[in-house]
Amino acid sequence: MNIEQHLIKLVDGRVLEVATTGDATGPTIVLQHGTPGSMYTLAGHAEALADRGLFFILPSRAGYGNSTRREGRRARDLVEDINQVLDALGRDTYVTLGFSGGGPQALACAALGAPRCRGALSAAGVAPNVPDFDWTEGMSDEARQEFSDFLSGGPGFEASIMEAYEEMKGCTPDNMMAVWRPYFSDVDAASMEADDRRIPFGLGTGHAFVNGPWGFYDDNVSTMSEWGFSLTDISVPVGVWYGSEDLMVPARHGDYLSATIPTARQHYYPAEGHMSIVSEHRDAIADEMISFFR
Secondary structure (H helix, E strand, O other): OOOEEEEEEOOOOOEEEEEEEEOOOOOEEEEEOOOOOOOOOOHHHHHHOHHHOOEEEEEOOOOOOOOOOOOOOOHHHHHHHHHHHHHHHOOOOEEEEEEHHHHHHHHHHHHHOOOOEEEEEEEOOOOOOOOOOOOOOOOOHHHHHHHHHHHHOHHHHHHHHHHHHHHHOOOOOOOHHHHHHHHOOHHHHHHOOOHHHHHHHHHHHHHHOOOOOHHHHHHHHHHHOOOOOOHHHOOOOEEEEEEEEOOOOOHHHHHHHHHHOOOEEEEEEEEEEOOHHHHOOHHHHHHHHHHOOO
């Protein structure tokens, strides 16, 4: 696959690392990686859809890879970053897919970036941390402990970030399964055995940390904080894709998003997990993204 890499300077002086691939004459899809991740994480998804006539933009969020950190960022702040990337690349309207921890950013684009943002997909995406919603219920023991540390804040939060950083900074395609297996359900582990899934995900994880843990740190603060917009204000279509075999983002998050977003299109597959919901439904996801341009 032909991937071009860019370092795009933003108006505030920061730099965003971005990969592009696909049909430059086709509609624009912005793929937003999970937590942690980088521009490589969803490259396999773009490659699998190479024949669909789409142009893919894959940014590394602030603090990940070679993208400059933006301390204190919130989900809403990503919208302007995306607009500036689109301007620099000469692109106009777009649809965005946010995977896992990229979900809040995709939903921010839907809420605050319309009409340039024509629609969004949340794939295994998290719900906001709101009262009367147990954010960690149904997660694996490892994920539940980590997010419990994040929620409690203070030294426990920072220690958890650094522990995860030490575990994941050396992630490669060769050791990706060993690094991530405690977080995967069996269906996810089986889904990620293929090279076209394992290799970009391993590259994306390791590259996320080339300049330290701060993208991961800021992502978790952002996800657990107020996002800066209301889900009920979204007026463009939003596809919500999720399954019950997800140990990192339990199905109740998808249930919440589907029930709260006025324009939600629910795609619930009980047998799918965190990774397989994307890898096993690539064509259907592409069909929905394309439909948002009509």
